[in-house]
Amino acid sequence: MDLVTPDVGLLFWTFISFAILFFVLKKFAWKPIVGTVNDREQSIKDALASAENAKKEMQNLTADNERILKEARAEREMMIKEARDLKTKMISDAKEETKATTDKMIIQAQEAIENEKKSAMADLKNQVASLSVEIAEKVIKGELSNKDKQLKIVEDMLGEATLN
Amino acid sequence: MKTTKFNIIKNLILGLFFVLASTPSFAIDIANDSKDSEIEEEFNVTDMIMHHVKDAHEFHVMDWKGHAISIPLPIILWTENGLVTFMSSEFQHDDLGNVVVEKNGQNFVKFHEEIYYANDSANEEGSYLTLNTEDHPENSYPMDFSITKLVFSMFFSVILLVFIFGLSARSYHKNGVPKGIAKFTEPLVVFIRDEVAIPNIGEKNYKKFMPFLLSLFFFIWINNMMGLIPFFPFSANLSGNIAFTLVLALITFVITTIVANKEYWKHIFWMPGVPVPMKLFLAPIEFMGIFIKPISLMIRLFANITAGHIIVLSLISLIFIFESIWIAPISIAFSFFISIIEVLVVAIQAYIFTMLSALYIGSAMEEHEH
Numbered sequence: 001m002d003l004v005t006p007d008v009g010l011l012f013w014t015f016i017s018f019a020i021l022f023f024v025l026k027k028f029a030w031k032p033i034v035g036t037v038n039d040r041e042q043s044i045k046d047a048l049a050s051a052e053n054a055k056k057e058m059q060n061l062t063a064d065n066e067r068i069l070k071e072a073r074a075e076r077e078m079m080i081k082e083a084r085d086l087k088t089k090m091i092s093d094a095k096e097e098t099k100a101t102t103d104k105m106i107i108q109a110q111e112a113i114e115n116e117k118k119s120a121m122a123d124l125k126n127q128v129a130s131l132s133v134e135i136a137e138k139v140i141k142g143e144l145s146n147k148d149k150q151l152k153i154v155e156d157m158l159g160e161a162t163l164n
Numbered sequence: 165m166k167t168t169k170f171n172i173i174k175n176l177i178l179g180l181f182f183v184l185a186s187t188p189s190f191a192i193d194i195a196n197d198s199k200d201s202e203i204e205e206e207f208n209v210t211d212m213i214m215h216h217v218k219d220a221h222e223f224h225v226m227d228w229k230g231h232a233i234s235i236p237l238p239i240i241l242w243t244e245n246g247l248v249t250f251m252s253s254e255f256q257h258d259d260l261g262n263v264v265v266e267k268n269g270q271n272f273v274k275f276h277e278e279i280y281y282a283n284d285s286a287n288e289e290g291s292y293l294t295l296n297t298e299d300h301p302e303n304s305y306p307m308d309f310s311i312t313k314l315v316f317s318m319f320f321s322v323i324l325l326v327f328i329f330g331l332s333a334r335s336y337h338k339n340g341v342p343k344g345i346a347k348f349t350e351p352l353v354v355f356i357r358d359e360v361a362i363p364n365i366g367e368k369n370y371k372k373f374m375p376f377l378l379s380l381f382f383f384i385w386i387n388n389m390m391g392l393i394p395f396f397p398f399s400a401n402l403s404g405n406i407a408f409t410l411v412l413a414l415i416t417f418v419i420t421t422i423v424a425n426k427e428y429w430k431h432i433f434w435m436p437g438v439p440v441p442m443k444l445f446l447a448p449i450e451f452m453g454i455f456i457k458p459i460s461l462m463i464r465l466f467a468n469i470t471a472g473h474i475i476v477l478s479l480i481s482l483i484f485i486f487e488s489i490w491i492a493p494i495s496i497a498f499s500f501f502i503s504i505i506e507v508l509v510v511a512i513q514a515y516i517f518t519m520l521s522a523l524y525i526g527s528a529m530e531e532h533e534h
Contacts, residue, residue, distance in 0.1 A: 029329035
């Protein structure tokens with residue numbers, strides 16, 4: 001029964017001890033310890049948050065960079081394409097022009113050749129005509145002296161006469 | 165006398181049982197001693213255990229050759245004639261009311277570690293007390309505010325705690341990084357905050373109660389631990405004393421009652437959300453609950469710690485009950501095993517007391533949403 005009967009002295013001293021312990025530790029231990037621990041955790045939390053922010057910003061920056069790079073690449077590609085098109089166009093234009101000029105020249109040359117040929121033929125005709133007249137003259141002259149001789153003259157004349 | 169001889173053995177075993185176990189010749193002496201004393205008096209296990217579990221007016225260190233070596237502690241009495249103080253050594257280790265100390269015109273005797281006013285003359289057994297049929301003194305007694313063994317132990321624990329946590333707090337002054345002992349104490353403080361205070365009281369209010377919960381936890385824990393160490397200046401069964409647990413439970417009760425909000429009282433006297441007959445039925449139960457909660461706190465800690473002490477002492481007593489040295493290895497092995505478990509139990513009990521205190525405070529401040 002003694003075991004479960006509280007002594008007044010121990011009650012008193014327990015209360016006093018706990019009160020002293022509470023106030024002393026509250027002032028000199030719990031305040032600094034809990035305060036510091038909380039502060040530290042807050043600062044860690046803040047540091048983590050700011051690191052997270054920095055990471056996010058970095059990500060944004062990288063994304064921006066990538067975007068810019070992509071755009072630049074696209075632009076370059078476009079420029080190259082344009083240049084290539086231009087080149088192709090220039091070449092084909094030049095080719096066409098040359099072809100047109102050549103065709104024109106060929107046509108002119110053909111025309112000139114045709115004209116030369118025509119005039120040459122006309123000359124030939126004239127010469128043949130005059131030769132024919134000469135031959136006829138000589139033949140007639142030979143006929144007049146000797147029939148055989150006359151014939152021979154014609155033949156000679158004809159042999160001499162080279163067309164062209 | 166039998167008790168003093170027994171005390172030699174008992175204290176040596178409790179204090180130095182490893183040394184004892186490894187010294188066979190000494191053990192034989194003990195066996196012989198106990199055989200001699202058999203004739204004188206039967207060994208009373210209950211008395212021995214009760215003596216160890218309860219408070220005392222002197223701090224018994226050990227016995228040496230039949231002579232008790234103990235630290236005398238101041239006796240402080242509030243008597244009919246005012247305050248009286250003297251050292252417990254004036255009783256000359258008497259605990260049967262045979263030695264009278266006269267102070268301030270009053271005579272005092274000590275009987276079973278209680279101080280009584282002495283009779284004018286001794287009875288035939290030499291005692292200055294009038295005992296009733298149940299061996300309880302009928303004499304009146306002064307209010308006893310003595311620095312007893314438990315009070316001494318408590319002061320010692322307070323000094324230890326202030327020292328430990330003073331050192332811990334100092335190591336934070338520089339840059340807030342724990343050093344030395346703070347590396348050990350900080351996880352415990354954080355544990356109380358994260359596992360006890362915040363879950364039970366809530367993020368909003370917990371900060372106000374942190375000093376109380378921390379003081380409570382460490383005060384109980386260190387006293388539990390000190391009770392497990394079986395030699396001077398420890399070994400006092402303070403947290404296994406009902407007065408100690410009563411005060412702590414009472415403080416929790418007072419705090420709970422003071423901080424309780426309207427909702428708390430409403431839930432006790434007029435439970436919302438149930439039919440009226442049920443409200444009437446629940447009100448007395450809930451009302452009793454206000455008191456049962458701290459009482460359960462008080463009894464739980466007291467019973468657990470006292471039980472632990474009784475088990476260890478009982479196992480040691482097996483040697484004397486069987487009166488055989490061959491039982492010693494078994495009884496020591498068992499008490500060692502129980503002691504190891506007790507280390508766990510005392511920590512858990514300190515935690516439970518703190519946790520439930522936080523829970524009661526938290527439930528008194530809870531804001532219901534309905």
